[in-house]
Amino acid sequence: MSTPKPATEATIRANRAVRDALPFDDTTDIENADRGLIVRATGQILTDEGDVAWDFDRWSFLDGEAPDTVNPSLWRQSQLVSKAGIYQVADGIYQARGFDLSVQSYIRGEKGWIVVDPSISVEPTKRGYDLVCEHVEDLPVTAVIHTHSHIDHYGGVRALVTDEAVASGDVRIIAPVDFLEESVSENVMLGNAMARRKAYMYGEIVGYGPDRAVGAGLGQVTSAGTVTLIPPTDIISETGTELTVDGVRIVFQHTPGAEAPAELCFYLPDHKALCGAEIVTHTMHNLYTLRGAKIRDSLIWSKHLHEMLQLFGDAEVLFSSHHWPTWGNAELRDLIASQRDTYRYLHDETVRLANKGLTPVEIGEQVNLPDALAQKFSSRGYYGSTNHNVKSTYVYYLGWFDANPANLHPLEPTDSAPRYVEYMGGADAVLERARDDFEKGNYRWVAEVLNHVIFADPENTAARELQADTFEQLGYQAENGTWRNFYLTGAMELRDGIRKQHVLVTASADSVRAMSVSMFLDYIAMRLKAPEAVGLSAKFAVVLPDIDERYVLELGNGVLNHHPGTADDVEATLTFDRSVLDGVVLGTTDIAEAVERGDVSVEGDAHTVRSFVQLLEKFEFWFDIVTP
Incomplete structure (x- = not known):
C-alpha cells in the first residue's frame, strides 16, 4: 500500500479555521460519553474462520489534539464514538457502545434482557451480551426490538436468540411494519453496487490512522462478521401502540419514511426513558447515503421529531441506537428540537431556492445552517452533510435534471x-x-x-x-x-489499483431466506441482459414442491414478468427446491449449472430454458470507480 502524504499548508489553514470556529471548550458530550461506564472493551473479536470481525484497539491513535491531516471536528467526534464498553444509562437500562457501527441497548425485564438493536453481525453482538451478563446480570434474552430495517440493527440477532425460542413464544421479536421486506430488498436487489460503494464510504480498504480512515461519524466502521435475520413476531404499525414486554411497559412511535422506510421509536414511561432509534443522534444524518439508497424525506423526519416532543416531552433520559445518551429533560428536549429544526431547515431552504430556479449544485453552495444550529456539534455534518443533503432533497422532489437543456x-x-x-x-x-x-x-x-x-x-x-x-x-x-x-x-x-480484500456483503443467508419467491423472481428479472434477450419469447411454469408454490414466468421484449399460479400454454416447466433460489442470490449456485446438474428439472423445451438462463448477468464486485 502506498504511503500517504502530509497535509499541505492550505489544508492546515483550513483545519485550523474549523478549530477556531467551533466551541471545543464545551465538554458536555465528553462527559456524557464517559458517564455510566461499567467496563471497557478491548482486543479483537474474531469469526470462527479467524477473520477479524471487530477490533477495539485499532482506534488507539485517536488521542490528544487533532493532527494536521484530520479535520478537528471529525477528530473530536471519532474520539467520542470510538469509546467502547458497557455503560449504564438509567436504572435497568444499559448499553454496549463501540462494538459496531450501531449501539446495543439492554432493558431489564422481569425474567431477562430486552435487547434493542443487535449489531451488524453475530460476533460483536455476542461479545456485548457476554459482557453485560458478566458485569451487570447474567440473564437470558426474553425479547428483541429492531427499531428499523437497516442491517446494523438486526444482523447480530442470532447471537441472542434461536429460531426454537422464538417459535415457542419464549422470545418476542418486535419490529415496525414492513421491516422484513425493507430489510431484505435494500441488501439484495442492489446489494452488489451498494457493498462496493460501502467499502469506500466506511474506509474499509484504506486502513486506519491519522492519515487514513478515522471513523464515519455515525459510528467508526461496520463489523465484518456473520449477518443473520429472524422474522419478527410482533409488528408495530401505529403510534401510541403500547405493549408490556417481559413486564416492561413500552409505548411506540411509528416513524417510517425518514431515516429508514420502516422505523419505530419508543418510550419507557416507568423509566421516563426515550429511545430515539436513529432519527435523533449526535450528528446531522444522511438524507442520501453515499453508498447509495433511496432518498429520505427531510420534512417527514422533522415532523416525526416534532411529534416526539409532543408525545414524550417529559422524558428524563434519551438514548438512541448510535452515540451516547443525553440526560436531563431540558437537555434532551433541546437536542430533539435542534435536530428537528436542522432537517426542517435543510428541507425548506432547498425547496425555497429550487422555486427560485437554483440548481442542486448552486443550492449546495448557498445553504448553510444558521449559527444557532451550526454551533451545535450534534448538527454538524459528520455522517450526512449540508451539501449532499440539500442536493438529495432537490432530487427527491425534482429528480436529477436541473432543467438546463445542456x-x-x-x-x-x-x-x-x-x-x-x-x-x-x-x-x-x-x-x-x-x-x-x-x-x-x-x-x-x-x-x-x-x-x-x-x-x-x-x-x-x-x-x-x-x-x-x-x-x-x-x-x-x-x-x-x-x-x-x-x-x-x-x-x-x-x-x-483496486486491492481486493474481505469486506462485509450484506446479502446474508438469513436475508436471502427471508425473501419471498416473488422478490427472488424480481431479482432474476433484474439480472436479465435485456438487449440480448429481446429476441426470446417464452412462457415457463415454475414449481417449488418443498414450499408448495407455483408461478408463471413470461419472457418477452427483453423483460421477465411473473405471477403466481399455473398456465396450460407453457413451453417448459422448471421444478426445483427453494434452496436453489437461495444459492443463486448468494452466489453459490449458478442457474445454468444447476440446470445441467439436474438440480433444476426441466420438462418441455429445455433449449429455450438454457438460452434464457445463459443471459443472466454475473456481477463483478470490484468494479472501477475513480477510473473508467
Whole structure:
C-alpha cells in the first residue's frame, strides 16, 4: 500500500479555521460519553474462520489534539464514538457502545434482557451480551426490538436468540411494519453496487490512522462478521401502540419514511426513558447515503421529531441506537428540537431556492445552517452533510435534471473527457495548470479537471498521482467521516489499483431466506441482459414442491414478468427446491449449472430454458470507480 502524504499548508489553514470556529471548550458530550461506564472493551473479536470481525484497539491513535491531516471536528467526534464498553444509562437500562457501527441497548425485564438493536453481525453482538451478563446480570434474552430495517440493527440477532425460542413464544421479536421486506430488498436487489460503494464510504480498504480512515461519524466502521435475520413476531404499525414486554411497559412511535422506510421509536414511561432509534443522534444524518439508497424525506423526519416532543416531552433520559445518551429533560428536549429544526431547515431552504430556479449544485453552495444550529456539534455534518443533503432533497422532489437543456443528454465521461482535454490544450497543459492550482489549494477545481484527464487516458500516471494527492487533501479537510473515506479510498485506488480484500456483503443467508419467491423472481428479472434477450419469447411454469408454490414466468421484449399460479400454454416447466433460489442470490449456485446438474428439472423445451438462463448477468464486485 502506498504511503500517504502530509497535509499541505492550505489544508492546515483550513483545519485550523474549523478549530477556531467551533466551541471545543464545551465538554458536555465528553462527559456524557464517559458517564455510566461499567467496563471497557478491548482486543479483537474474531469469526470462527479467524477473520477479524471487530477490533477495539485499532482506534488507539485517536488521542490528544487533532493532527494536521484530520479535520478537528471529525477528530473530536471519532474520539467520542470510538469509546467502547458497557455503560449504564438509567436504572435497568444499559448499553454496549463501540462494538459496531450501531449501539446495543439492554432493558431489564422481569425474567431477562430486552435487547434493542443487535449489531451488524453475530460476533460483536455476542461479545456485548457476554459482557453485560458478566458485569451487570447474567440473564437470558426474553425479547428483541429492531427499531428499523437497516442491517446494523438486526444482523447480530442470532447471537441472542434461536429460531426454537422464538417459535415457542419464549422470545418476542418486535419490529415496525414492513421491516422484513425493507430489510431484505435494500441488501439484495442492489446489494452488489451498494457493498462496493460501502467499502469506500466506511474506509474499509484504506486502513486506519491519522492519515487514513478515522471513523464515519455515525459510528467508526461496520463489523465484518456473520449477518443473520429472524422474522419478527410482533409488528408495530401505529403510534401510541403500547405493549408490556417481559413486564416492561413500552409505548411506540411509528416513524417510517425518514431515516429508514420502516422505523419505530419508543418510550419507557416507568423509566421516563426515550429511545430515539436513529432519527435523533449526535450528528446531522444522511438524507442520501453515499453508498447509495433511496432518498429520505427531510420534512417527514422533522415532523416525526416534532411529534416526539409532543408525545414524550417529559422524558428524563434519551438514548438512541448510535452515540451516547443525553440526560436531563431540558437537555434532551433541546437536542430533539435542534435536530428537528436542522432537517426542517435543510428541507425548506432547498425547496425555497429550487422555486427560485437554483440548481442542486448552486443550492449546495448557498445553504448553510444558521449559527444557532451550526454551533451545535450534534448538527454538524459528520455522517450526512449540508451539501449532499440539500442536493438529495432537490432530487427527491425534482429528480436529477436541473432543467438546463445542456445537461439533458450529456456525453458519458469516456466520450466527453478526451474532448475536454483537447479543448483545454492537451493533457500536459492541463497538468501544468492543475499543479499550479494544487499549490494554491484549489483542490475541488483540480479534482474536477483531472477527472477529465484520467477518463480520457486512465494510464496517465502523472494525472493519477496528482489526482490522488488532491483527493488526499480534500479528505484531510473533510469534517464528514464518509467524505473523508471516499476521498482517501479514491486516492489509494488511483495509486495502488483496486486491492481486493474481505469486506462485509450484506446479502446474508438469513436475508436471502427471508425473501419471498416473488422478490427472488424480481431479482432474476433484474439480472436479465435485456438487449440480448429481446429476441426470446417464452412462457415457463415454475414449481417449488418443498414450499408448495407455483408461478408463471413470461419472457418477452427483453423483460421477465411473473405471477403466481399455473398456465396450460407453457413451453417448459422448471421444478426445483427453494434452496436453489437461495444459492443463486448468494452466489453459490449458478442457474445454468444447476440446470445441467439436474438440480433444476426441466420438462418441455429445455433449449429455450438454457438460452434464457445463459443471459443472466454475473456481477463483478470490484468494479472501477475513480477510473473508467
